[in-house]
Each structure stands twice: as structure tokens, then as C-alpha cells.
Amino acid sequence: MEKVEDIVIVGAGIAGLTTSLGLQKLGVRNLVLESSHSLRITGFAFIAWTNAWRALDAVGLGDSLRQQHKQFYSNVATSTITGHQTTDMSFKAKGKLGDHEVRCVNRKLLLEALANELPSGTIRFSSKVVSIEESGFYKLVHLADGTIIKTKALIGCDGVNSVVAKWLGFKAPAFTGRAAIRGWINFKSNHGFEPKISQFMGIGFRSGFLIPNDDTGVYWFLTSHKEKEIEDDPAKMKQFVSSKLANAPDEIKTIVENTELDYIMLSPLRYRHPWDLIWGNISKGNVCVLGDAFHPMTPDIAQGACSALEDGIVLARCLARALLTKEQSGESKEKVDSESEQYMKIEMGLKNYAKERRWRSIVLITTAYVVGFFQQGDGKLTTFLRDKLLAPFLSELLLKRADFDCGKLSIS
Template identity: 45%
Template structure:
């Protein structure tokens, strides 16, 4: 069977769903190919900064989520070695309408995005096995595992860290940062009683923290330097929980350990933290003709400034804006091979410096916050948190712009 589509998106994660919504808003028809049998809603939560909320507002999704997730205005950082706690204010990190930083269930975000798309847009159980092009390079051609051939005027890889589209373009494979992350949700049926505040704990090579999602749920995370042999337990959530309690947080405050004990094992994950060398975004091809990438397929980064999901939402709006403007003539969409290529090049140009900076900022933040060396700890406590961290947070702020209005199609 052969299918021909205007735009084909590989991957129905945050980047893929958001990109499909944005492209449809500028008048383009999309097909999203997802290898899983259903929407992949596993996982815990993610923090969304004002830059993400601006993108979600443009996608028409923000108002579905904000009533359920209050803004976070306070944070604290406790050093296990010194016992000292530093208070940080997040109240100033707000967009013009006060959205601020909000912690959101990953499942809720994905469902809110998926609800904006007609059911037929997402084709599940569709695993691409190879990519090619038509003789005149006007079509990208995907061969699926079930034998289906999908032809696309535009192909966008939103297929994550292990993307097949990114290496086809010529981007290097992501590299392991040397650290891994555990994430989960602690469940307190009778209520947890904690303030709505981000509480971080820094140990020997460990950065951990927790933040309430609701009156009965607390998202917790932990990043640490990972012996390779310890990654094998990631398939078994109960072993991950035991590993954290017995080997990683023995000296942590009791309240943190209690949150870990209350973990919902279905939401507990252990995964290596991967990232792309930022210079590869300049030395490698991020678009080729009518093919490009977005989200983790383009810029995998460590979670230390919570910008993985946020930047994927930015990508969606910026890509659709540039492609829509390139194909718009007199308020109508007209497909043209050169216009497609020009629109994707403008998208890449706009995203390269931005995402390279986020990758670098995330890596450096994680390195300095979790480093056990006494000199680095001193720099962290006396220079990084008072002076550098606020500048990083300010640099995160970004406006992805507005989507162009398309009046009709030829």
C-alpha cells in the first residue's frame, strides 16, 4: 500500500503532536506516524516555563492545563554536606499574564495535545524502517515495517533521542553525559502537607528534588553519576526504588526519603541522560531539502534547566511559522519545492543558536550543581546560585512568535 501526504511527522510525543497542531493551524495537512500501539503517556511530570506556555497558548492548549497546575514561586536548595539551605525566589519568572513555572503531568500534556487533532491524523503501530527520496527529490519516502510506503512533501523527525531521521540528515548520535536520572511520583492518599515549593537536595555527585503536583501527588527526581552496570535495573521499578533508598539517598533528609517510599512504581523510570554536542547543530545538517527534525531528535539535552519539553514546544511553533510563511502566497498555501527548502532553512537558522545555548546551559548547570569537588561546591554556593543561575533563568525566556493566518487552500 502507498500513501502520499503533505507533511509526515515521525513520532507522537510532545514535539510530534505539537508540530502537527501548529502545521494544521497554518493550513497544512499532516500524518503522524507512531510506532507504539497507543499514545505513549508513561512517565511522571515536567516543568513548563513561560516560553513553553507561550507556545501552548499559540497551539490553543494552555487554558486546558493552567487551571489544574498552580505556578511555582518558591524554591530551596539544601546541601547534605553542610546542612545549609538556600532559599530562591521563582516569583519573578512569569510571562506577562503571570503563567510562570508550572509542573504538569506528562500524561495530561500529551492528552491535551492529542485532543486538538482528529483521530485519523495519528497512525499507530507504524514503525519506519528506512528513508529515501524520489528521483527529483520532491518527495521523502518512508518504508514502514508493515510494508506500507509513505510519500511526503515534507518529512519531520520528532522521533526522540534515538531518532532515525537525525542520522539520515547527518547529525551525530547523542552521547551519554555520564549521569542518569530517576523520576517518579509519590502518592499520599491522605495528603502530603508540603508547601507548593521546589525543594532540592545536593549530595556527593547527586542532585535531587521534589515538587507537589497536587495535594496528594509529589513529583520527585534524582540525577547521579551512573556506573554502567547499574543501568540494567531500569527495567524493574521496584529495584530502582530500592537502589535509590539504599545507595543514593541514605544521608538525605527524611522527608525526601519518605516521598521516594511513596512512589507510584508505574511512573518510576531510570534512564541515562543523553545530549547532543552543541557544535554538531552547526557542523551537521539539521535540514536537507524537505526533511528536518524537531524536539529531542534535534537537540537532546540534560534536564538540569527543565527545557527539553519546553524547547520542543517552541520548535513546533517556529517550524510551522516559517514553513507556513514560505508556502503562503496571497493568503493561500501553494506547495513549491524551493519554498519548502527555504522555510525549513529559516526554521533551522532560528533554532540553532537558541537550542545550542540551552544544551550548554543545561550541561553546565548539571555539572556544577552535582559536582562533589569542594572547590566546585564553593563556586556553586557563592557564585553560581547568587549570580549565574538567575542569568540562566533569564536566558531561558523566549517568545516563539505567532502563527500566520492562512485564509484558504488552492
């Protein structure tokens, strides 16, 4: 059975839903294909930096999400080797583009907020893409259930194992030899923790604790080089984290001990080499990629989800500008073009998106890798440099990379 859709977005994650909503707000209909039977909520939460809030404002969700998440005012890092505080960075200083804004966002709340703004039927669940085929000016998207969807534009937001990225010629993302253990705990009542990020650095690991996303929930993580020692068993992961935090404050150990096993997960860390983005096809004809399908990166500057939000706004704007014209009445109207004309306009829109996002993504991937190399150092030299010399500089990079504005949703 073959169906026809103007624009197909593969993946109902942060990048996919942001793109879909951005396009809908600009008057461009689209279909989102999601392989699972419902919204997939992985990772529990993420730190949303200033650039993420600008993107959320662009799509109209910033204010409602602010009401549900605490604003942070500082990032404090402590060495578990010496017990000394290495960094106390304030978020109150202004960036080049304005005030900084940092909050820990619940992924479930964000995805639901994005999905609830979409017209009914926009997301098609249980729709796993297995292959892509060319058909003139269209792409044929083959699903696992035998359905074939014919589309004018195909947008891959399908994560690190992206079928669309593979079609574009990207290699599988590289493993870093590191892994992240993430957890979330609900205290049921007010936990009383200050709205700040508290990090602890040790030999070969970095952890973040006391990261409240609201009055009752706290998100935590630990990244480590010792991936082979970490088994994908929540109970053993909890033991592993506790062993690394032997010198941490008691309240940190208590958080780990009280985290329910269902709220602990393991993620091997992968990233795309920067040179793959220099030479690779971010877009090709009427196909492109966003989010982790485009620029998977290590979590060391907490920009994976934030940059996915940026991608969605930029792609929606570039594609809508290619497809729509601004009439004197102020309303957007889709042009009636031949198939070849529409193909060329879509191709140009996706090229503009790729041009705008290529170097931004290269900078983020590279910065994350370098910061991670030093913050998670397991040698005497890297540990010394991190704790004694580089800690303030590395922390400052987080704010510098977040001081970015992806722009508004507009075709003018």
C-alpha cells in the first residue's frame, strides 16, 4: 500500500517534534513517523541552556515550560581527589546576546508539550523505517509493516542509528570508550536543594548531582571511561556509581542509594567525527538529517538536546521559506509549482539549512570532546591540569557555546 505525503519526518524525538511543530506553525503540513508505539522518553532530563530556551521561545513553548522548571544560578565543581572546590561559575553574568538562562528540563514534559501542539494524526506510531528508495523527484519510505510512503521531502531525526543518515552516506557514529549512567529520583515532597548544578570530578569519571528540575525531582548522571566494568544492570550500575563517589558528600551518596532501579539507565557514548561533518552530506537532494542523526556528541557541554532544538527551528524556517511565499495580506500560501520546481526549492531549502548548521555543529562536537577529555581525565597530568589550571576555562566554555540564538520562525 502506497501513501503520499508532502514532508515526512522520521523520529518523534526532540529534533523531529520541534521540526514538525515549526513547520506546522509556518503553514507546512507534515507527517512524523515514530518506530515505537508511543513517545519514547529516554534520559529522564537534560540541562537546557540559554540557546535551548531561545529555540523554545521561537516555537512558542518557552513560557509554559519555564513555569515547570527551576532556573539555575551557578555551576559548582568539586574534586573528589582533593576535596577542594575547583569552579564556582555564576550564570548571572550577561552573555554577548543577553542574559543566560539555565534549567533542568524533564524530557517527558517537553516531548508531550511538543506533541500536544501538533494537529491530530501528525504522528504515526509503530512506523519503523526499514529502507529508502528513489522515485524521480520523490523518495519512497518503506516501513516494517509493508506500507510505502511517497514524499517530496524526507527529514531524518531518527537518532544515532539513523537509517536516513546511512542513506546519506554517513558512517555509524564512533564509540568513545565511555559510558553515561543517568538517574532520576522523585522525593515526593520538596527536596530543598538549591537551584544549581553540582559536579564532582574524579580519576576517570565526572558526575553531576543535585540537579533539580522542579521542587520534588532531581536528575543525576555519571560518565566514566570504565565502560567494560559497567554492566547494563540497574542494581550493579548503582553499586558502580556509589563506588566512584566514596569521597563525595553523604547527601550525594543518599541520592544514589534511594534512586529506584527503574529510574537508572546506561548509555554508551558515541559521537560523529568533526571531519565527517566537514565532508559529509548533511543534505542531499530532498533529504537531510537533524539532531543525533546529524551530530551525535558527548554530553560534556550538555548541548545534544539543546542543539537538536536549534536544528528544528532552523530547518523549519529554511524549508518553509523554500516552499511558501509571503503574500501582501500577511498570510502564507503554498505555491503551485511543477514537480521539478518543487524539488529544486526543497533542495535549496535543505542546502541552506545544512550551510547554517554545519559549522555550529562541528564546533559543538569538538568542544564537547575536548572538555570531556580533560574533565574525565584518568592520568596524573590531565587530572592536575583539570583541577589546578583548566577548571574555570572548561566551565566557561559551557556558557560560551550556549550564548547562541538560532533565530525566529519566520519566512520573511
